[in-house]
Amino acid sequence: RTQRVGAMGNMNTPALDQIDQIMNNVPRLVKRTRVRRVDCTVLGMKRNKEEDVNMFDDSDFYHHLLRELIEKKTAARTDSAEVGRQWLQIQKLRSKLKKKVDTRASKGRKVRYDIHTKLVNFMAPVTQPDLMQDSAKNELFSSLFGARKIAPA
Numbered sequence: 001r002t003q004r005v006g007a008m009g010n011m012n013t014p015a016l017d018q019i020d021q022i023m024n025n026v027p028r029l030v031k032r033t034r035v036r037r038v039d040c041t042v043l044g045m046k047r048n049k050e051e052d053v054n055m056f057d058d059s060d061f062y063h064h065l066l067r068e069l070i071e072k073k074t075a076a077r078t079d080s081a082e083v084g085r086q087w088l089q090i091q092k093l094r095s096k097l098k099k100k101v102d103t104r105a106s107k108g109r110k111v112r113y114d115i116h117t118k119l120v121n122f123m124a125p126v127t128q129p130d131l132m133q134d135s136a137k138n139e140l141f142s143s144l145f146g147a148r149k150i151a152p153a
Helices: 017-025 026-033 059-073 080-097 102-106 133-146
Strands: none
Touching: 017 026
């Protein structure tokens, strides 16, 4: 076990020592993950055991971490400078949460638009003088699409 100093026992023991202590008893660790903590049933099986080999529940681990975090954050602070720094930190977080709302933007009073990026490598088509005559064009298209030739009048 870790040495306990008040409610903050795990904070005074190095993390690697805590891990070593936990890993010394692996069967106990595995057994704790197989305990049913939630009322659930598996289809096709009867619920008659509290420990299930097919179950993995590590919620007690996360509850323990959450408890330690809350204890750490709510520990009594005696230093006034530390209390002041914590109060400033909370005020910064509150100001970040507050949304800035533009009151003039409602009821269509503000124009909304998106700026498009500039076109890159764009060139307008260059028109060349018409080299083919109308009769040559008609003959080409009629041969392509199988139209009847119109006899010149």
